[in-house]
Amino acid sequence: MLHSQTRDARVSHSSLAKQGGVTALRAAVIERLSRALSPSLLLLVARFGIAATFFLSGRTKVTGLLTIKPSTFALFSSEYALPLIPPEIAAHLATYAEHLCPILLVLGLFTRSAALVLLGMTAVIEIFVYPDAWPTHLTWAGLLLPLIAHGAGKWSVDHLLGRSRTTD
Structure with a gap:
C-alpha cells in the first residue's frame, strides 16, 4: 500500500513538472513573439489586410482602370440605396475611395485619414x-481603429515624412 502511494505521488509530481515545463515553454514562446511582433509589424499587417479587402471590392465595381460598370450604378440604385446621397454620386465616391484609400494604406501615406474614410464607409x-x-x-x-489611433508605424511613408508617432 505504501509503495502504491509513493508511486502515485511520483506520477503526480512528474505530471506537475511536465505541466510547469509546458507553461514555462509557452511563456518563453509568447515572450519571444511579443518582442518579434513589434507594433509597426502589426500595423503593417493591418494596413495590408484591410487594404486588400477594400481594393478588391473596388475592383468589382469597375472595368479597365476606373470605368464604373453599369451594374455598379444599378446596385447603388437598388440594393445599396443610401438615403441623402444620389446613387450616381454614391457609386463614384465608394468606387474611388475603395481604390485610393487602400493604396494610401499600403504606402502608409495619410494613413489615419484613409483609415477614417474606410471606417466611415464601413459604418x-x-x-x-x-x-x-x-x-x-x-x-x-x-483593423482600422488601430491605424486611426496609432498611424502607420515605422514602415511607412508617413514615418519617413515625420508624420507618424511610433512606440516601438
Whole structure:
C-alpha cells in the first residue's frame, strides 16, 4: 500500500513538472513573439489586410482602370440605396475611395485619414446596407481603429515624412 502511494505521488509530481515545463515553454514562446511582433509589424499587417479587402471590392465595381460598370450604378440604385446621397454620386465616391484609400494604406501615406474614410464607409454599409453583416464590419473596424489611433508605424511613408508617432 505504501509503495502504491509513493508511486502515485511520483506520477503526480512528474505530471506537475511536465505541466510547469509546458507553461514555462509557452511563456518563453509568447515572450519571444511579443518582442518579434513589434507594433509597426502589426500595423503593417493591418494596413495590408484591410487594404486588400477594400481594393478588391473596388475592383468589382469597375472595368479597365476606373470605368464604373453599369451594374455598379444599378446596385447603388437598388440594393445599396443610401438615403441623402444620389446613387450616381454614391457609386463614384465608394468606387474611388475603395481604390485610393487602400493604396494610401499600403504606402502608409495619410494613413489615419484613409483609415477614417474606410471606417466611415464601413459604418454606412453596416447601418444602411447590410446591418446583419456586423461580424464582418466589426472585423474591418478592428483593423482600422488601430491605424486611426496609432498611424502607420515605422514602415511607412508617413514615418519617413515625420508624420507618424511610433512606440516601438
